Amino acid sequence: MPSEHSHIRPxxxxxxxxxxxxxxxxxxxPWSLKLYQDALTSYECWVLxxxxxxxxxxxxxxxVDEAHLLNIAVxxxxxxxxxxYQLLDFLMQRSYERGCVDCFLELRASNTAAxxxxxxxxxxxxxxxxxxxxxxxxxxxxxxxxxxxx
Numbered sequence: 001m002p003s004e005h006s007h008i009r010p011x012x013x014x015x016x017x018x019x020x021x022x023x024x025x026x027x028x029x030p031w032s033l034k035l036y037q038d039a040l041t042s043y044e045c046w047v048l049x050x051x052x053x054x055x056x057x058x059x060x061x062x063x064v065d066e067a068h069l070l071n072i073a074v075x076x077x078x079x080x081x082x083x084x085y086q087l088l089d090f091l092m093q094r095s096y097e098r099g100c101v102d103c104f105l106e107l108r109a110s111n112t113a114a115x116x117x118x119x120x121x122x123x124x125x126x127x128x129x130x131x132x133x134x135x136x137x138x139x140x141x142x143x144x145x146x147x148x149x150x
Contacts, residue, residue, distance in 0.1 A: 006055075011047045016036050039071075056073055056083050058071060066101065085117060085120075088117065102149060106145075129142040
């Protein structure tokens with residue numbers, strides 16, 4: 001379980017070096033520096049720290065009364081310890097507090113660990129986007145999920 005020495009704070013420009021390092025180890029097609037620079041001005045970006053060390057981050061947007069989970073990542077060495085769930089729970093609570101009714105997300109069809117996390121949290125699969133993500137051998141489907149908030 002997450003440590004009592006963990007906390008979540010807003011992401012800063014000075015965090016981007018560590019954000020990108022985690023992205024590169026966690027994803028086959030990580031977000032770029034430019035995407036994160038844009039996200040810092042357009043969306044809510046958060047960092048999860050444990051004992052002062054950046055172990056994960058998340059990006060969420062709000063459109064009217066819908067939240068959209070755009071990205072969530074946990075350092076590969078820290079996965080399996082509940083940090084992803086802690087970060088997800090924070091982002092969902094934050095969205096609810098901001099007046100969102102539902103949260104939507106898309107994930108790679110091959111990302112079974114993330115699918116299980118989201119399903120455990122209360123997300124339900126509502127559709128697919130064919131050939132949405134680039135993949136090593138072409139394209140990969142995205143699974144669309146939604147979770148009611150509150």
